[in-house]
Amino acid sequence: MTVSVRRATDADFDAVMRHDERGFGNSHTPGWVEGMRRLFDMDRFLLGEVDGELAGIAGSVPFPMGVPGGQVDVEGVTWVSVLPTHRRRGVLRALMHAQLRGFAESGVTVAALMASQSGIYGRFGYGAATECRDVRIECRAATFRPEVPDPGGVRMVEADEPGIREVQRRWAAATPAGVLRHDVVWDLFDADPPEIRGGGSILFRLLHADGYASYRMDHARRTLVVRDFFAVTDEAHVALWRVLLGNDLVEGVETAECPLGDPLPFLLTDPRQVRTTRLRDGVWARLLDPAAALAARRYAVDVDLVLDIHDPVLPGPTRVHLTGGPDGATCAPTTDQPDASLGSSALGALYLGGQRAAPLARARLIEASPQVVRHIDAAFPADRSPVHGTDF
Numbered sequence: 584m585t586v587s588v589r590r591a592t593d594a595d596f597d598a599v600m601r602h603d604e605r606g607f608g609n610s611h612t613p614g615w616v617e618g619m620r621r622l623f624d625m626d627r628f629l630l631g632e633v634d635g636e637l638a639g640i641a642g643s644v645p646f647p648m649g650v651p652g653g654q655v656d657v658e659g660v661t662w663v664s665v666l667p668t669h670r671r672r673g674v675l676r677a678l679m680h681a682q683l684r685g686f687a688e689s690g691v692t693v694a695a696l697m698a699s700q701s702g703i704y705g706r707f708g709y710g711a712a713t714e715c716r717d718v719r720i721e722c723r724a725a726t727f728r729p730e731v732p733d734p735g736g737v738r739m740v741e742a743d744e745p746g747i748r749e750v751q752r753r754w755a756a757a758t759p760a761g762v763l764r765h766d767v768v769w770d771l772f773d774a775d776p777p778e779i780r781g782g783g784s785i786l787f788r789l790l791h792a793d794g795y796a797s798y799r800m801d802h803a804r805r806t807l808v809v810r811d812f813f814a815v816t817d818e819a820h821v822a823l824w825r826v827l828l829g830n831d832l833v834e835g836v837e838t839a840e841c842p843l844g845d846p847l848p849f850l851l852t853d854p855r856q857v858r859t860t861r862l863r864d865g866v867w868a869r870l871l872d873p874a875a876a877l878a879a880r881r882y883a884v885d886v887d888l889v890l891d892i893h894d895p896v897l898p899g900p901t902r903v904h905l906t907g908g909p910d911g912a913t914c915a916p917t918t919d920q921p922d923a924s925l926g927s928s929a930l931g932a933l934y935l936g937g938q939r940a941a942p943l944a945r946a947r948l949i950e951a952s953p954q955v956v957r958h959i960d961a962a963f964p965a966d967r968s969p970v971h972g973t974d975f
């Protein structure tokens with residue numbers, strides 16, 4: 584079967600919408616379609632055709648994403664699907680290879696995606712860089728430690744409060760993997776049509792000078808479901824959680840916005856009350872230009888490493904010399920002897936500071952001495968657990 588790949592034009596928009604419904608087995612509302620029309624640049628969509636018929640699509644949406652100590656412009660790969668009638672015949676492979684070549688040619692530094700299934704994207708050089716967990720907290724058993732402050736300062740606001748998007752901007756710049764939410768996505772959430780409420784109430788919004796949270800009440804389950812949680816400071820974090828957990832009308836609070844390493848369990852007398860109900864991979868990162876990407880972030884301690892990077896799709900290998908520390912970094916091609924050898928997928932996994940090198944080395948995904956692995960693990964982790972905050 585021959586797959587030909589071409590770039591979409593605006594004239595393909597309706598076909599892409601229909602394809603996505605068929606690929607994922609879902610249905611789009613008119614409001615959603617109009618939102619996508621505003622959000623998507625069709626030039627960023629590739630179409631895989633078989634015998635002249637559309638068989639698969641792969642798109643991307645650009646946005647700034649936080650990295651440890653900085654922010655980079657990433658291409659967020661999205662709307663990837665192949666028709667149920669054309670699967671396992673290489674359509675995705677043709678699309679992914681063409682997309683990665685296109686990214687490299689147009690100077691993209693980092694691509695990122697969220698995977699419906701975790702076995703797909705490693706072969707294309709993406710690495711699972713963050714872990715997300717859903718948690719449930721039983722309100723009556725969740726007591727704050729007596730010395731935890733109660734800073735207050737939280738107001739209930741409406742969607743048009745200008746401070747909401749400003750707080751999200753600051754949060755995204757300060758949080759590794761934090762996605763700067765596009766205005767179109769805000770508008771779609773703010774419209775809050777009944778079909779996205781999952782049986783819950785309308786959305787309620789809490790704003791603090793340095794934080795924002797939104798939630799619904801699911802009265803049938805006596806549960807408060809957190810939709811957004813963006814705390815720029817620790818004070819905002821505790822202030823918002825005190826309001827969420829203090830709601831009298833529910834038995835439990837649920838959120839998918841509690842990264843591993845979040846301080847919440849340690850604010851409570853009984854940390855086990857923050858019960859993980861699901862753990863999954865979050866953002867998959869893929870460095871197109873490793874030297875530029877590694878120089879764009881900062882490191883917890885001084886770092887000096889020569890890395891051999893093996894790319895499964897793009898020509899290589901790439902050997903780079905990374906030097907830097909907490910105040911900045913430089914990274915450039917070199918012919919020096921490498922300290923570590925790793926694939927693009929392992930490098931992507933390490934990039935946002937949420938994974939450690941030691942288990943990757945034990946799984947033979949990084950070849951390096953124990954001393955070098957310890958050096959990577961001292962330098963790469965982020966102060967804050969990476970979390971994206973907006974699906975893409």
Ligand SMILES: CC(C)(COP(=O)(O)OP(=O)(O)OC[C@H]1O[C@@H](n2cnc3c(N)ncnc32)[C@H](O)[C@@H]1OP(=O)(O)O)[C@@H](O)C(=O)NCCC(=O)NCCS
Pocket residue numbers: 606607639663664665666669670671672673674675676677697698699700702703706
């Ligand atoms: C996932 C999907 C895009 C794969 O498309 P496809 O055209 O069947 O994939 P290909 O035939 O090009 O396969 C390429 C490689 O990926 C592997 N692969 C494909 N789907 C896979 C899956 N679900 N899990 C693990 N590996 C998978 C293939 O075995 C092949 O491996 P190889 O390189 O070792 O030969 C397609 O099944 C689909 O549209 N699924 C529903 C929507 C979806 O989940 N999209 C992904 C959103 S993140």
